[in-house]
Each structure stands twice: as structure tokens, then as C-alpha cells.
Amino acid sequence: MVRLAMTQPQIEFRREEILDVALELFERGGIEAVSFRRIAFRLDCSYSAPYRYFASKHELLTALRARAFRWIEQRMVNAIAGSSSPIEQLRKLARAYMDAALELPDRYALMFFDIGDDDLDPSPELVEAKRAALGICTRVVAAAEKAGQLSLRVDPLSASHLFWGGAHGLVSLQVGSQFVMGRAYETLAPMMIDTLIAGLKAPP
Amino acid sequence: MVRLAMTQPQIEFRREEILDVALELFERGGIEAVSFRRIAFRLDCSYSAPYRYFASKHELLTALRARAFRWIEQRMVNAIAGSSSPIEQLRKLARAYMDAALELPDRYALMFFDIGDDDLDPSPELVEAKRAALGICTRVVAAAEKAGQLSLRVDPLSASHLFWGGAHGLVSLQVGSQFVMGRAYETLAPMMIDTLIAGLKAPP
DNA sequence: CTATTAACTTAATAGTGTTAATTTTATTCG
DNA sequence: CGAATAAAATTAACACTATTAAGTTAATAG
Numbered sequence: 001m002v003r004l005a006m007t008q009p010q011i012e013f014r015r016e017e018i019l020d021v022a023l024e025l026f027e028r029g030g031i032e033a034v035s036f037r038r039i040a041f042r043l044d045c046s047y048s049a050p051y052r053y054f055a056s057k058h059e060l061l062t063a064l065r066a067r068a069f070r071w072i073e074q075r076m077v078n079a080i081a082g083s084s085s086p087i088e089q090l091r092k093l094a095r096a097y098m099d100a101a102l103e104l105p106d107r108y109a110l111m112f113f114d115i116g117d118d119d120l121d122p123s124p125e126l127v128e129a130k131r132a133a134l135g136i137c138t139r140v141v142a143a144a145e146k147a148g149q150l151s152l153r154v155d156p157l158s159a160s161h162l163f164w165g166g167a168h169g170l171v172s173l174q175v176g177s178q179f180v181m182g183r184a185y186e187t188l189a190p191m192m193i194d195t196l197i198a199g200l201k202a203p204p
Numbered sequence: 205m206v207r208l209a210m211t212q213p214q215i216e217f218r219r220e221e222i223l224d225v226a227l228e229l230f231e232r233g234g235i236e237a238v239s240f241r242r243i244a245f246r247l248d249c250s251y252s253a254p255y256r257y258f259a260s261k262h263e264l265l266t267a268l269r270a271r272a273f274r275w276i277e278q279r280m281v282n283a284i285a286g287s288s289s290p291i292e293q294l295r296k297l298a299r300a301y302m303d304a305a306l307e308l309p310d311r312y313a314l315m316f317f318d319i320g321d322d323d324l325d326p327s328p329e330l331v332e333a334k335r336a337a338l339g340i341c342t343r344v345v346a347a348a349e350k351a352g353q354l355s356l357r358v359d360p361l362s363a364s365h366l367f368w369g370g371a372h373g374l375v376s377l378q379v380g381s382q383f384v385m386g387r388a389y390e391t392l393a394p395m396m397i398d399t400l401i402a403g404l405k406a407p408p
Numbered sequence: 409c410t411a412t413t414a415a416c417t418t419a420a421t422a423g424t425g426t427t428a429a430t431t432t433t434a435t436t437c438g
Numbered sequence: 439c440g441a442a443t444a445a446a447a448t449t450a451a452c453a454c455t456a457t458t459a460a461g462t463t464a465a466t467a468g
Contacts, residue, residue, distance in 0.1 A: 035423085035424065035425080036424085036425070036426090037423080037424075037425095045447070045448090046447060046448050046449075047425095047448095048426085048427090048447075048448070048449080049446080049447055049448080051425095051426080051427090052445090052446065052447080056425080056426080057424095057425065057426090111382075112317070112376065112380055112382060113316070113317040113380075130382065130383065134383060153395070154388070154391060154392070154395070157388075158385065158388045158391065158392060161374075161377065161383060161385050161388065161392060162374065162392050162395060162396055162399070164373075164377065164383070165370070165373035165374035165376075165377050165392075165396065166369070166370045166373050166374070166396070166399075167373065168373040168376065168377060169368075169369035169370050169371065169372040169373020169374065169376065170365075170366065170369035170370070170373065172316065172369075172372065172373065172376065173365065173368065173369050173372060176316055176317075178315075178316060178334065179334060179338060179365060179368070181362065181365050184358070184361075184362045184365065187358060187362065188358070188362060188365060188366050188369075191357070191358070191366060191403070192366055192369065192370070192403075194403065195366070195370075195399060195400060195402070195403025195404075196399060196403075198399070198402060198403055199395070199396075199398065199399025199400075199402055199403065200399075239454085239455065239456085240455085240456070240457090241454085241455075241456095249416075249417085250416065250417050250418075251417095251456095252416075252417070252418080252457085252458090253415075253416060253417080255456095255457080255458090256414085256415065256416075260456080260457080261455095261456065261457090
């Protein structure tokens with residue numbers, strides 16, 4: 001018979017507690033600042049204790065990444081709440097995505113930039129979080145097609161990959177401070193959205 | 205008076221030698237595999253010696269990143285060599301960029317994904333390498349406008365930011381294995397290029 | 409030859425992720 | 439309740455890491 005000293009909700013609570021501290025450390029000093037020693041110090045436990053909840057640092061960061069995807073998903077959901085027209089929703093959604101990325105660039109970078117072999121043993125939690133976030137986009141694209149506002153030449157999923165890709169590309173050039181566009185970004189962001197919508201519209 | 209035991213070219217040679225090993229280590233095992241100890245071991249010197257040439261690991265990785273930008277620049281330059289039409293060149297360039305990224309995804313990831321505070325003390329070498337790579341794109345865009353094949357609503361630099369962003373976004377979704385598009389990518393890559401060109405074309 | 413100095417080595421510091429052995433703590437059964 | 443049992447946390451250790459400082463070698467300029 002299996003006996004648990006902690007009930008499942010308690011375990012989940014402790015996990016979240018650890019992730020809270022990890023996120024705080026990350027947002028202050030990046031990925032390097034996240035260490036089991038530091039987490040343990042803030043949680044007033046030994047540096048080995050968090051291993052009961054996360055098998056490795058990679059697993060911890062993966063959970064953090066999943067959180068970030070759920071966060072940006074929420075931002076998109078909130079953004080489309082007021083609009084009824086799917087094409088309007090698509091615009092709002094893209095804008096919200098980009099704004100979120102620029103508002104917390106480090107968190108956004110975590111989602112995409114710090115990956116060490118995610119292929120092996122992909123976390124179901126992360127996969128689901130990504131799927132859900134992309135799902136918002138896919139649903140809106142599909143709705144726009146149904147409403148006759150978009151005539152897709154590919155399936156809605158592929159179309160939202162294209163859409164997401166465009167939005168992601170522009171902000172990540174800015175976020176990673178790879179190419180600073182400065183004020184030009186304010187012009188380019190709506191322009192990218194218009195361009196992508198136009199591209200999804202075009203009849204041959 | 206300043207005396208140098210090594211002439212400037214010799215110093216540059218040693219730097220390149222270190223970078224060669226660092227690149228090899230990186231392409232095998234990612235950023236974690238690059239360490240001064242391992243480099244030193246392969247170069248048959250003490251693990252402290254490379255510090256004469258790179259002040260920190262970050263500086264070493266920055267130099268490696270600059271190399272990668274020059275590499276992808278070369279790929280673009282090679283790609284446009286045969287074409288005379290600017291709009292054709294733009295297509296070829298974008299395709300070559302995306303192909304390069306997918307061919308050596310780890311190297312591409314290094315360019316964009318592993319950045320720890322690049323803002324402070326930006327390496328002139330890296331800044332120049334980025335500028336040069338983007339410059340290819342900007343020049344072709346400008347040429348296309350001059351030839352009447354593109355009617356830009358923004359300056360060529362901003363336009364190429366948009367263009368680069370779109371291409372980068374699509375491949376980086378694939379590269380980081382964030383969203384696997386599988387075969388759909390073959391469709392989406394040309395579609396993204398067409399979409400971006402159409403977006404840069406549109407008259408109001 | 410001697411002083412200088414670049415290049416390098418050795419040694420040490422402070423930190424990391426991770427594992428194993430051990431102790432503490434709490435729960436469940438008799 | 440008390441003893442058995444197992445979970446949770448701790449301590450200690452290992453094998454790394456980046457980085458710095460002090461000391462050494464070797465070559466060159468005057």
C-alpha cells in the first residue's frame with residue numbers, strides 16, 4: 001500500500017512555491033541567477049530539498065517555461081475578450097502578444113531562448129502549454145475563415161504557425177537586443193500584423 | 205615603449221585557434237560543452253591560458269556569435285550571386301537564410317538564443333557582424349525599390365527589419381523545436397516570403 | 409648581460425548541479 | 439499508545455565550472 005505524507009495538493013503547492021522563488025530569481029538575474037542553492041536559501045531549507053519536486057534544473061526551467069506560455073496565453077485571451085469580429089480579434093491577439101513580450105522581455109526570452117535539448121523527454125506540461133497558447137491563435141484564424149474574412153490557402157494550424165512566426169520574429173529581434181529598431185518598432189509592429197493578415201488573405 | 209612578444213597577426217591566429225576549438229565543442233554539445241578547461245585540454249595548454257585572449261566566457265561566446273553572423277551573411281551573399289533581379293535576389297536571400305538556419309540549427313540558436321546581458325559593453329565586432337548581415341538584406345530591398353519592384357511605405361532599413369523578422373520568426377519556431385511544423389514548413393517558408401514581399405509592396 | 413614584459417602555469421576561491429548516505433519527521437497499523 | 443515504516447529533509451561529498459592572483463618561463467630591447 002502506498003502512503004503519502006503529503007497530499008497531492010500539498011505537493012503541488014510546494015512545487016508552485018519553489019517556482020515562485022525561481023521566477024523571482026530569474027527575473028532579477030537571468031538564468032544564471034536561478035540555482036538550487038539560492039532557492040533553498042530563500043525557502044529556508046537545504047539546497048537538496050527542491051530535488052524532491054524537480055529532478056533537475058532543466059526540469060525546473062521547463063516548468064517555468066510552461067508557466068510563461070500560460071501567462072502569454074492569458075494575455076491573448078484577455079485581449080480578444082472585447083471584440084466580436086474574428087479579424088479584429090486576430091489583430092488584438094497579435095498586438096497583445098507583442099506587447100507582452102516587450103513588457104517582460106526576460107520572461108519572453110525564457111520561453112524561446114534558453115533551451116538545452118528539449119527534444120529528449122519533452123515535458124507534457126510544456127507541450128500542453130504551448131499547444132494551448134497556439135490554440136487561441138488557431139481558433140481565431142479558423143473563426144475568421146468561417147466568417148469569410150480570411151481565405152486560407154493552408155489549414156488553420158499552419159496559418160497560425162505563419163502568423164505566430166511573424167509576430168515572434170519581429171519581437172524577438174527587439175527582445176534579444178539583436179537589432180535595435182527603436183521607434184521604428186511602433187511602425188513595424190502593426191505593419192507586420194497587416195502584412196501577415198494580407199498574406200493569409202491573398203487569392204491566387 | 206611597447207614591446208610585443210607576439211605580433212598582432214599571431215595574436216589573431218591564436219584567437220582563431222581557440223574559437224575553432226570552442227566552435228567544435230559547441231556544435232557537439234551546446235553551450236554547456238564549451239568550457240575553458242576543455243578548450244585548454246584540446247589546445248594542450250593550461251586552462252587559464254585562453255584568458256589572455258578572451259576576458260570571459262561571455263566574450264568568447266560573443267566572438268563565436270559574431271562568426272555565426274558572418275557565416276550566415278556569406279550564405280546570403282552566395283545565394284544572390286546568380287540573380288540580377290532584386291526581387292528575385294530577395295527571395296533567394298530569404299530562402300538561403302532559412303535553409304542555413306535549419307541546416308545548422310545549433311549554430312543558428314547561438315546567434316539568437318543564448319544571450320546573457322549583451323546590452324552592457326556591446327562587442328563592436330558582433331555589432332559590425334550583425335550590421336553587415338542585415339546590410340545585405342537592406343541593400344537588396346533598396347535596389348528592389350529603385351528598380352520599381354517594391355514600393356516601400358517605410359525606409360529600406362525598417363523594411364528589412366520586417367523582412368528579417370518574418371524569416372527569423374518562422375525558422376526559430378522550428379529550430380528551437382518549440383512548435384514542430386513538420387512537412388508544413390516546406391509550404392510555410394515560401395508562403396512567408398511571398399507574404400512579406402506582398403506586405404512591402406502594398407500601395408494604400 | 410640585464411631589465412622588462414608578454415605568455416603561461418599553478419594554486420586557490422567561490423560557486424554550480426547532482427548523488428548518496430543519513431537523520432528527522434510524520435503517518436499508519438497492531 | 440507504541441512500534442514499524444516510509445516520506446521528507448539534511449549533511450556530506452563529487453566533479454565540475456568561471457574567474458582571479460601569484461608565481462614562473464622565455465623572449466626581446468637596450
